[in-house]
Amino acid sequence: MKKNAEVNASPICQARMTGISDAMSLLSGKWKLLILGTLICGVKLGYMDLLREVGGIGTKMLSKELQDLEMNNLISRTVKDTKPVTVEYAITDYGKTLEPLIDELAKWGISYRQSVINEWTMTAEG
Amino acid sequence: MKKNAEVNASPICQARMTGISDAMSLLSGKWKLLILGTLICGVKLGYMDLLREVGGIGTKMLSKELQDLEMNNLISRTVKDTKPVTVEYAITDYGKTLEPLIDELAKWGISYRQSVINEWTMTAEG
DNA sequence: ACCATTAGTTTCCTATTGGAAAGTACAGTC
DNA sequence: GACTGTACTTTCCAATAGGAAACTAATGGT
Known part of the structure; x- marks a missing residue:
């Protein structure tokens, strides 16, 4: 029977899925x-x-995203009293x-690009 | 001087940014x-x-996303000759x-949620 | 004949995202 | 007085994403 049973929803798995959704809601x-x-790469x-x-x-x-990120305390915004005013954004x-x-995302993306280039080369050769 | 200079664009940083964009184009x-x-959590x-x-x-x-993921070789799709037909999706x-x-995304999301709950509790107490 | 189940597709609609261009505000330079 | 630079905001528009509901198609059960 087992109609509509959740096949895979262990509590750990469930928490992970919620985590992924939560993270994406801030970073999408x-x-x-x-x-x-x-x-992160650089300085202010x-x-x-x-x-x-x-x-x-x-x-x-840029303005909108900076505001979002600041609201979530991921970056800081500091107004310097230079003339003209400048604003410094930095990671918190x-x-x-x-x-x-x-890092993982960048690393994966780089290796993905490499794999596409390889496919390419193989196709051209073969 | 240094007008329009790129402040931060070391080659490594540049490659990382391209990586992030590439990864996001597949996973967005x-x-x-x-x-x-x-x-990944479970089975087929x-x-x-x-x-x-x-x-x-x-x-x-679901159909559209499964097609996208299969096209990028991230998941596999296997039609079984059961009656009625069933299809097995699995991670490649x-x-x-x-x-x-x-894992990182889930972990970060979980700790983010925890930090929100903590803020909450502090506010209620304080 | 009729309902259920698997695995989708199609249509229609709304909401969100994203971009270009212009405008605002303030201060220093020529 | 015009122009430059920083740091935005506003408006208007186009594209994409996403969702609900209905529909297709094959098959088995009652």
Whole structure:
């Protein structure tokens, strides 16, 4: 019988799935992980620096994503009283807890690209 | 001077950013990582099993995401000649290379949820 | 004949995401 | 007084993502 039984939903598995959803709700979208990656890679960056570093992003998305990330305490925003004013964005300690995740993502992406290039080469050769 | 200079774009950093983008192009969206997580967690699952396990997903999204994942060789699809036909979805060896990433994501999500619960408790107490 | 089950596809709709361009505000430079 | 630079916000629009419901198709059970 076992109609509609959950085949696989051990408590551990369930918690993992909730974890994945929770994490994605903070990190989803095209830009957040790239912004965090940029800030983790380097030092403090100004708004215009980020606009240049995060290739392709526009002002609206950058502002919005920075606000989201700041609200979740993943980055900090500091207004310096230079003339003209500059703002420094930096990764917070809490944001740094994402480093292993972002490392894995970058690593996987790099090896994925390599595997595509290899397929290619094989096809061209074979 | 240094107008429009790229402050932070070391070659390593650049490669990481490309990696992040590449990985996200395969894994973006609400469901792919949950489906992969479910298949990594367990054994082979049928379509209806996945529909039950991946809470909230509908038939359209499940079909589409399964196709995407299969196309990228992250999961396998095997039609069994039972009556009525059943289909077994399983993670591939290549899909398993995402395990560290998915583990990190789940782990981070779980600890994030815990930190929110703690804030909460503190507020209620304080 | 009718219902159930597996595995989908198709249609129609809404919501979210993302982007381009222009505008705001303030201060220093030529 | 015009232009440059930083740091945004606002508006308007297009594309994509996502969801509910109905439908197809094959087969077995009652």
